[in-house]
Amino acid sequence: MRAVLRPDDAEVECGDLLEAYRDSIYPNRGRRRANLWYVLQVAGYVARSHPRNWSPQLTSTLFLLGFGLPVGTVVVAFGGGLILLVTLLGSVATLVSAPILWLSGKRRRARKILEILGAYVSFYIVVSTGVSLIQRLHHENPAGVGQDVCADAGCFAVDKVNKTATDSETIYTLLWHLSSRDKEGQRRFPGKGLELYMFDERGRKFRLSAADNQDPLDVTLRAGETVHQAITFHVPADARDLFLTARYRPFTFQSLLPGDLSLLPRPHAKMIRIQ
Amino acid sequence: MTQVAGAYNIGAVAETLGTFEQAILLSIVRLREGAYGRAILREVQERLERDVAAGAVHGTLERLEGKGLIRSRLGLGTPIRDGRAKRFYRLEPAGVEALNDARAAFKNLWHGIRWPLKTYSCETM
Numbered sequence A: 001m002r003a004v005l006r007p008d009d010a011e012v013e014c015g016d017l018l019e020a021y022r023d024s025i026y027p028n029r030g031r032r033r034a035n036l037w038y039v040l041q042v043a044g045y046v047a048r049s050h051p052r053n054w055s056p057q058l059t060s061t062l063f064l065l066g067f068g069l070p071v072g073t074v075v076v077a078f079g080g081g082l083i084l085l086v087t088l089l090g091s092v093a094t095l096v097s098a099p100i101l102w103l104s105g106k107r108r109r110a111r112k113i114l115e116i117l118g119a120y121v122s123f124y125i126v127v128s129t130g131v132s133l134i135q136r137l138h139h140e141n142p143a144g145v146g147q148d149v150c151a152d153a154g155c156f157a158v159d160k161v162n163k164t165a166t167d168s169e170t171i172y173t174l175l176w177h178l179s180s181r182d183k184e185g186q187r188r189f190p191g192k193g194l195e196l197y198m199f200d201e202r203g204r205k206f207r208l209s210a211a212d213n214q215d216p217l218d219v220t221l222r223a224g225e226t227v228h229q230a231i232t233f234h235v236p237a238d239a240r241d242l243f244l245t246a247r248y249r250p251f252t253f254q255s256l257l258p259g260d261l262s263l264l265p266r267p268h269a270k271m272i273r274i275q
Numbered sequence B: 001m002t003q004v005a006g007a008y009n010i011g012a013v014a015e016t017l018g019t020f021e022q023a024i025l026l027s028i029v030r031l032r033e034g035a036y037g038r039a040i041l042r043e044v045q046e047r048l049e050r051d052v053a054a055g056a057v058h059g060t061l062e063r064l065e066g067k068g069l070i071r072s073r074l075g076l077g078t079p080i081r082d083g084r085a086k087r088f089y090r091l092e093p094a095g096v097e098a099l100n101d102a103r104a105a106f107k108n109l110w111h112g113i114r115w116p117l118k119t120y121s122c123e124t125m
Helices: A007-029 A031-048 A056-076 A081-105 A109-137 B012-015 B019-034 B035-050 B054-067 B092-109
Strands: A156-167 A168-178 A186-188 A196-197 A205-207 A221-222 A226-236 A242-246 B068-073 B086-091
Touching: A007 A031, A007 B035, A007 B054, A007 B086, A056 A109, A081 A109, A081 B086, A156 A186, A168 A221, A186 B068, A196 A226, A205 A226, B019 B035, B019 B054, B019 B086, B035 B054, B035 B086, B086 B092
Parallel strands: none
Antiparallel strands: A156 A168, A168 A226, A186 A221, A196 A205, A196 A242, B068 B086
């Protein structure tokens, strides 16, 4: 009753129901039927309630169920780009309209939509963190040199590693290939903004040599085609347990998908053990 | 709209009050100072001779108050309500006028027709 009526109305209406229950319904109908009557009466209030009287908690919950659930389904079905788009549009619309409502005297409504936005952002962060946590729990073992790492579109593998040691560093030249798994047509791989890098057991990150193509995975392949390339990393001589992995650079579209906005540090994606 | 001299504005009444709203307003008239939610519910149920949902009465009272036909004030609670406040209602002048219009419209609509209707024929006129 408190969720669907104004606070003072909820108090009064609960009193009316209680009075009816005690003075006539319970004595005439018995406990079970009286309880059923009470539940049906409350259901009647809920069914007839006006959204303007709903409590912020109920509004937020319904918003999350009515908005978050379909959006979640879209994410699962079509990838995370749409949820980011909807989130950004919704946030901008809210942050523009809230001050306008506030200045035009509709402060209660302004407060309510800000509360809804806050609840949604909290929900988003919780989901992002959950996604990140699940990814950690299902962490895959790293592949080795010569082993394919496959996704729907194709397979990636480091075929050979050449090392050139100097006094202060080791230059790693990785020869790799990317193969299309498609049966027909051609496909552009989503490698734009995808950074390949190596890291060691201390978490130090080693970027591609400046002379190399910085987006080596941004390629278009015909069905069944394979591309071979070489990339170079300059790694300090004391680096141990080296892995190759990839991640979208900050502020690229993909980098803002759920999982990347989580409160937990994002785990490395698929990895290949180099040394 | 064509209006019979001295008659009430039937169109306006039809737009203003429904049957259930009239029942609620008349309950408030009958109950006078004792017109609060539970009492109105009981009165309406007795008059309409059927069960009425408390939520329906509450929704209608809220709507009538929104139209300016009634007004309400909070009163003290009683032990049977665990001390919860009662909301008492009383008619505003606009509510009295709306009821009068409704009654007049009802009479105008039935004017010249014998009641109760048995079978429709020109003899009923």
